[in-house]
């Protein structure tokens with residue numbers, strides 16, 4: 288059977304079996320988005336009927352921020368949980384799901400501003416009574432973000448899966464902190480032949496982590512399709528991959 292026919296059969300089966308997952312995500316510098324591409328491919332290959340809603344801001348946020356002073360200002364504002372207004376979500380997202388995956392980056396130890404806006408505006412309508420699995424992309428410091436998100440989701444009436452999926456940048460400290468700051472400030476620390484580039488080969492997640500996200504999608508999809516209760520799901524945090532294990 289060709290791959291296309293197999294995919295059609297899998298999709299048809301998911302509609303019959305009726306396991307529907309909504310992914311709601313925000314991604315500023317494409318790291319969460321790239322992880323989700325792999326995760327979603329894995330989920331769909333296991334037969335999950337998947338809807339992906341990408342949150343976008345009313346005013347586009349430029350990446351990189353561009354200068355050191357404006358990067359410092361953004362970090363201070365996000366530390367104070369500044370909200371970034373978002374466009375309306377598609378009406379289709381407001382229904383009952385088998386699971387909602389809420390995905391996005393850590394910003395100054397908090398959920399990102401667009402996700403905070405989402406929780407303020409649509410949180411109760413979207414998450415009340417739903418099983419919610421948080422997915423976090425970060426440099427390495429996700430716990431405060433997760434606790435904050437957990438409490439906000441709880442206020443919305445969500446059933447939170449207490450074991451989040453977390454991906455940290457694999458480059459060791461202090462290089463990843465300096466590297467992320469320089470990248471946001473508009474430098475390209477990983478490019479060229481500078482001594483810094485030797486310690487900081489890439490901004491963000493590795494190719495191995497993208498593959499790990501795909502395999503995780505397969506495993507999660509298998510659990511969902513075989514009727515595992517969301518409350519029984521367990522993930523190592525951060526997700527271990529060859530590059531950061």
Ligand SMILES: Cc1cc2nc3c(=O)[nH]c(=O)nc-3n(C[C@H](O)[C@H](O)[C@H](O)COP(=O)(O)O)c2cc1C
Pocket residue numbers: 313314315316317318319320361362365391392393394395396397424425426427428429467471491492
């Ligand atoms: C304003 C800002 C603040 C950040 N603060 C943190 C932080 O406190 N902890 C952390 O681990 N990563 C932090 N990061 C790094 C991002 O979480 C990380 O680069 C993530 O992979 C970006 O995902 P995205 O491309 O999907 O937005 C911050 C990034 C930005 C833009």
